[in-house]
Amino acid sequence: MKKALPILIVVIIIAAGAWFYFKPSVPPSNTNQNTTSNRSLSLTLAEQNQSGQSGTANIFEVGDKTKIELTLRNSPAGPQPAHVHTGSCAELGGVKYPLTSPVNGTSDTTLDVSYDELLAQLPLAINVHKSVPEASVYVACADIKTNDGVSSAMPVIGGAANDMIVNNEPPTAPPDQASTPSPQAKVFNLTGKMFAFSQTEIRVNKGDTVTINFSSTEGFHDWTVDEFNARTKQVNTGEPASVTFTADKTGTFEYYCSVGQHRAMGMKGNLIVK
Ligand SMILES: [Cu+2]
Structure with missing residues (x-):
């Protein structure tokens, strides 16, 4: 027993020394992981x-x-x-x-x-x-x-x-709770065929900037709404066309295809501005 005690003390000192020696290496390796962490x-x-x-x-x-x-x-x-x-x-x-x-x-x-x-x-x-x-x-x-x-x-x-949106932009004010929504950019993707649009009603709020991305899946067409003087070019099957306008008045306005008799044949819909 007289020899065992000093040996035990030496073992403890070595163990403690080893712990102190290795301990500092831990935080740097964590730091490295953070800087290379996946985005x-x-x-x-x-x-x-x-x-x-x-x-x-x-x-x-x-x-x-x-x-x-x-x-x-x-x-x-x-x-x-x-x-x-x-x-x-x-x-x-x-x-x-x-x-x-x-x-x-x-x-x-x-x-x-x-x-x-x-x-x-x-x-x-x-x-x-x-x-x-x-x-x-x-x-x-x-x-x-x-x-x-x-x-x-x-x-x-x-x-x-x-x-x-996480981590993207500076914090913004909470959405406006007022009954009159602030103007927004609104985008609608419509297609046209013989003789109909893919969507027969479009609803927006007054002041919105409205973009219509139109393409034809069959035949020659356009997308027109007279009251806002908005029309896409006339396009053939597979061709895209686009028009952007400001919905600056309220009401229900008919949009239609201005090619031939397409409007009369039912190629139309309602743009509702509130
Ligand atoms: Cu048409």
């Missing part, structure tokens, strides 16, 4: 064309790839085609990256592109289509924005949007 963005998928569908698009850096998770409320079983497009929700360009089609409102896609490479291509937007047979009808869209102010422009449609 992410959370975007609001704003409802389009009165679809009732809105939700979030989360973008994650995963090594040298990028993962995009879509979550939509009020979704059909699907599948609903979804893509990353060039441009913004207000002015969509072509498909840049196809995404996994949401089923029951959710989908995960891992893109073979790095987070930095993706963001270097802004402006980009994520959009979701109604269904495979009705892919021309858009139900939700999000502009991809980063927190350093790079954005694909145009305000997000829908009042609650700002609350859901």
Whole structure:
């Protein structure tokens, strides 16, 4: 026993020394992990064309790839085609990256592109289509924005949007609760065929800036509303056209196709401004 005690003390001293020696290395390794931790963005998928569908698009850096998770409320079983497009929700360009089609409102896609490479291509937007047979009808869209102010422009449609954008913009005032909503930019994506528009009613508020993205799925058409002196050019099947105007008066105004007798044959709808 006389020898055991000093040995025990030496063991304790060595153990304590070892603990102090290694302890300082722990915090720096944590710091390193933080500085290299994966980045992410959370975007609001704003409802389009009165679809009732809105939700979030989360973008994650995963090594040298990028993962995009879509979550939509009020979704059909699907599948609903979804893509990353060039441009913004207000002015969509072509498909840049196809995404996994949401089923029951959710989908995960891992893109073979790095987070930095993706963001270097802004402006980009994520959009979701109604269904495979009705892919021309858009139900939700999000502009991809980063927190350093790079954005694909145009305000997000829908009042609650700002609350859901994480880490993107300086805090903004809560949505206006007054009965008169402040003017917004509203975007509607319509198609035309023989002899109907994909949507027969468009509702906006007075003062809104309204953009109609129109394309023909069959035949030669345009989208016209006389009272706002707004009309797209006349386009053939597959061709897009767009018009933006300010809805500066209230009422119900008929929009129609000005080609031939299309209006008389039922190619019309109502623009309701409240
Ligand atoms: Cu027409």
